[in-house]
Amino acid sequence: MDLVDILIVVGRVLLVFVLLLLTTVFNVWLERKVVADMQNRVGPDRAGPWGLLQTVADGLKLFFKEQVTPAKAEYGMFALAPLLAIVPAFLMFMVVPFGQPFTIAGRLVPLQGTELNVGVLFVLAMSSLAVYAVVLAGWSSGSKYPLLGGVRATAQAISYEAAMGLAMVSVIMFASTSTVGGSLSLSDIVAGQAGTYLGFVPRWNIFPQVVAFVIFFLAIIAETNRSPFDLVEAEQELVGGFHTEYSGMRFAMYQLAEYCNIFSMSAICATLFLGGWNGPTFEGDVPTFVSAILPTVWFLIKTYAIIFSFFWIRATMPRLRYDQLMQLGWKRLIPAALVWLMVSTVAISVRQFGLPWN
């Protein structure tokens, strides 16, 4: 471990950090624009070209605004909660590989924050931690609406975390038996999805694991508190839910965390099911630089396809009622995930060991 190694690590972390911040700025704008287009509106178009700097302007505004603390707030927790939201949001993306590893100064540098051999577990842990921010924000605000939002967040997270975890289990089981050795590392899962079935269908996990994908997709919408599962912040009933009492930079942190979570979760979804950065690189036909950057482009295209469907669903669906949310989680998604887990277990075993009577 010499200076170059340290510099590479710092560079990777900075790269992830900057990527997340930039995509957040872009995603907020993109969401407003997409939703506006779906409602025959123009959307933000004043700040910068096509209104791209709108988020920057909003951020600057929030930066200079007063941070109000309610009289009954539990101050320490109240100030800590936004940080609790933003740290897991950034950490979650650290384990996601977003490009082909490349060689610099004789060292192989994987394009991800950190190469973690239990990456999937880390993702699950961080997405669960993010709920604490919401719950603690709701509780420490010393106000009724945020408290209700926080309580809802707890129930929602527990319901959907289970379905999400089960969907992940089946895809990981599939991935670990279809490639060399079992692994919880996301870069191994990506590597296992290289190549094609029958010569033209990419070997993405979505094709054999489509049910798991649907369950996982629904669960990450609920996990990131997006419409139609945004009961946590439900503007019409709970004013703003857990962030009712937040203003200024603390509110901005929640927004940042929300959009970071959307990006990270979509990236993880693309990694687990859509082959991550796998894709044609046209090596030899195009300049080396282009074929080195293409995997990242594929990764971003896949991630943004999922993010776009987030926005699309948001523009389309009304919010679920609370009992509908619970029913969908406990009576539909978790049983479906369990059944699918069993089905894919049997299928994988048969493929691995042959039929039991043979």
Add this chain to the structure above:
Amino acid sequence: MAGLGAFLKGLRVTGKVMVDTVFGDGLVTTKYPEEFRPKPQRFHGRHVLNRYPDGMEKCIGCELCAGACPARCIYVRGLDNPPEHPVSPGERYGYVYEINMLRCIFCGLCVEACPTEAITMTHLFEMSTSNRGDAIYTRNELLMRPDGSVPHMFPEDPLAKMSELATADGWVRATAPSGVAAYEGVQAWQGTPGPASWAPEPTQEELDA
């Protein structure tokens, strides 16, 4: 499963709207200060006091507009024309002419009541002020300039520069302007306020044909 069908149906609707908005003509928004929607010809905007082509004021200070006004927002005082420098071709002219734009309901009855087509309405509607006093338009703001343009309350207002002030389309309504019976009941419209210089109207016989 029925829910899934409805879900996809909903997604199709929003997707179609998005395609319409981005690639088609679905967008209904007009980016107002930069672009204006075409206004109907008889749009009831703010008033203007017209002049004859020779620069004489049309208003003769008869106060019929004030009498017709249902909102009682017009205040007129006439004064005898000075014999050596007559302001209007009539006996008197509108010495004081004020319209309180806060009370005006833009019904256009004053325009109909005016015997000399002195008061007409323009297409201008940007009349916001920062105090109530400015909402009372006096002769300064109402009387058209000698070049036929309409004065604005705040010429330095950026909005006034962006608006259609330069091409303020107004309309003049005239019934039987020449008093010829053949024109009875015929209404004529012209695009700009000011000197009545529209083409001869079709006569009743021409209209019937």
